Amino acid sequence: MIYYLSRDYKSNRINDAGSKARLDVEQVMDQLGFSPAGKRHSITKNRLFHFVRTIAIVVRMLLYVNKGDVLILQYPTKYYSIICRLAHMRGANVITLLHDLICFRNKHSSPQEEICQLNKSDAIIGHNPAFCKWLCDNGFVGYNGKKIIEPLRIFDFLSSSQSPDRKKTWPLHKVVYAGQLARRKNNFLYELGTYVEGYTLNVYGKGFDKSSAECPEKFEIKGFMLPDKLIESAEGDFGLVWDGDSVDSCSGDWGEYLKVNTPHKISLYIRCGLPVIVWREAAMAGFIEENGVGICIDSLRDIKKIYECLTRDEYEQMCDNVRRVSGLMSEGGYFSRAISKVVSRVTDLK
CATH class of the missing domain: 3.40.50.2000 (Glycogen Phosphorylase B;)
Structure with missing residues (x-):
């Protein structure tokens, strides 16, 4: 047994x-x-x-x-x-x-x-x-x-909720960041606004003090949302996975853990139908690239290049791959x- x-x-x-x-x-x-x-x-x-x-x-x-x-x-x-x-x-x-x-x-x-x-x-x-x-x-x-x-x-990530068709969001203009937003783990958010260009950041969760962030107008605070609801209604084109103090790398203890850890946040993003943006040195970078479900970056400054260079066909292919992986995860x-x-x-x- x-x-x-x-x-x-x-x-x-x-x-x-x-x-x-x-x-x-x-x-x-x-x-x-x-x-x-x-x-x-x-x-x-x-x-x-x-x-x-x-x-x-x-x-x-x-x-x-x-x-x-x-x-x-x-x-x-x-x-x-x-x-x-x-x-x-x-x-x-x-x-x-x-x-x-x-x-x-x-x-x-x-x-x-x-x-x-x-x-x-x-x-x-x-x-x-x-x-x-x-x-x-x-x-x-x-x-x-x-x-x-x-x-x-x-x-x-089990849920009966269905994500919207992300291919219909073209042209792209929003990145989703979701989770527990305590500053000790997400200090980079307070610096990130300086480098956000060509898109806005939709923040889902509790604990982010927008008034203390650089360029607060670059952020849209959506508040906490239960997973089933988020899957149905998350507004964005990509889900961001990043930890630590710096926009240039996932630094400190949280960055070291990201080199071996599989954040549950990645599963949530994929069930939301969102391709994932992840640090290139993260353990999950290989999975993201092998399955074609997102993009790996060295620095958060690189997100601007994604929005400048990514073609519609490339994005739609990622969305198709995300839907395939999401289906397997949902079962x-x-x-x-x-x-x-x-x-x-x-x-x-x-």
Whole structure:
């Protein structure tokens, strides 16, 4: 049997990108016929209830998982090491889908400490090839040295909403930037207005102080919008993926993480029907180019050249490619492919 461990979600985080990605994975696993090891996910407002339900989920797992079964975990998760140990005591294999690395996000652990935890899993599904290489370079070997690792490539994004036909937006004149807009991660936005020429920037989210930005007239603040609504109504020609302080590169810790990370924002843009503009050194640059779903740049100053040089035929071809990839993502195609490969490799070793 193939089981997955569901979780209790905090109600104030249910619309976060991380929760959306996890809930989508759970839905795809249901579609694939996998079973929750206990109850399906729950949503809690009270912190004490959240703690109690989280403990109950772990304990209940022991009633389901047996020798030869597969247990799928989504990481980070509370009590990860304990869950892996208990599953192995029951004779089950553990497959872990990685959403984030704590050592990049908040420095609460070192890469060595985090790899030590992940080595308790029989197999890993990482974001992309660069992500998987980083894991191996930093010591990932897996439980009993199995070293099974597979790239997800991109996060699926389930929604019944349909994006508009972007090919009808020609001539082009708007770039979309969406997400959590805290200045510590998006400081470049406050400088970007100086270099915006020939287009405007539509900003979706909370926390951007337009009055403190250079050339504030270059920005249109759209506010926070739930993903389903954004897919249907995002106004723009491209979706921008960029982090850090500088317009000339994705600098600092956020830039380093972008070299291995697959931002969930890319999936959202593609489901919105938007070709993506991404930093050339980002891990996802290869996926963007290989699939023809956007343009890679060295500096945000280069966006002006895109608007000057891109032909209508080139843009329409990108839109067609985006629609193809979006269709696969809307069906859970990327996770389905990755988990099928990993389950096969894990069970073949038995």
